[in-house]
């Protein structure tokens with residue numbers, strides 16, 4: 072790493088770019104750490120114990136036939152240990168904590184970042200202290216508590232949960248894994264771009280479609296592709312298409328230059344809980360990345376999201392949750408809107424796995440409520 076610049080409200084780490092920063096050998100089992108020369112990581116062995124990155128890029132022949140898109144690919148992030156792309160960011164933050172000897176990691180989350188943090192911390196021997204909004208899905212809460220995390224429900228919603236988590240991190244010296252505000256979360260998620268490029272034979276697709284919640288997934292894709300260009304490995308970068316659920320689509324409205332109606336700003340109004348974010352942490356950076364790439368933003372209604380979950384299962388064998396299927400859900404609108412052409416090479420990022428109904432209730436889904444730092448301190452005090 073050689074420096075940091077602010078760009079559209081996010082911290083952009085920079086490196087001494089050159090072709091040698093990306094390995095050119097055959098695939099190896101190191102996953103995301105294959106790109107460690109483009110990560111903020113000092114030399115030394117990686118201690119994070121779970122596998123992360125190196126997810127498959129699927130050709131999905133039956134899906135290609137069904138959609139009439141002969142060159143569509145699925146980047147299957149559901150294969151991660153906790154089933155979402157959140158494992159990438161979690162791994163890099165916890166690796167940093169292991170190196171610095173920090174014993175507690177905290178995050179706020181709509182669900183998946185918290186599950187990733189709970190399991191990653193459990194594997195690494197750290198304590199996880201997690202803040203969710205009271206609307207968090209019970210299956211996801213049960214996963215977190217089963218992994219031994221301390222979980223608090225914050226009455227005033229996700230934004231208040233982020234504030235409380237960050238305040239606690241600063242007050243108690245905990246590791247902060249809050250998405251978008253911590254550069255490591257972008258740095259880790261950008262490795263998807265490197266993988267896609269390598270998996271297509273060191274070629275870039277024409278278009279990449281990604282769901283947008285807080286925005287780091289898409290912003291990081293843009294950063295990864297741009298870094299390949301700055302390394303001299305490609306001349307052009309793909310167009311980026313960002314997808315939100317219609318009932319929580321603040322960035323689609325901003326992209327279109329339209330004021331958002333109340334029914335377009337309702338995080339509880341969509342099945343896609345993983346992307347239901349009212350005030351995205353990296354909103355301006357999303358619009359900047361989409362604009363620079365020549366792409367666009369698309370909103371999809373819940374019935375189309377649900378259908379996309381079914382299509383991914385029945386035509387591609389990929390078990391997505393609604394937020395994870397948003398890229399596929401957006402294909403029709405993107406074709407209609409001229410954002411992509413049926414003959415182009417298109418990568419759909421499938422970001423998260425449906426929580427499997429195992430019949431096992433997991434850990435308790437009842438968690439204490441915390442509104443202030445005092446509530447947190449009292450609950451965590453040894454009795």
Ligand SMILES: *Cc1c(COP(=O)(O)O)cnc(C)c1O
Nearest residue numbers: 183284285286287288345422423
């Ligand atoms: C978090 C999440 C997203 C969106 O990621 P952001 O980086 O917050 O935009 C998309 N899909 C799933 C399944 C997620 O968990």
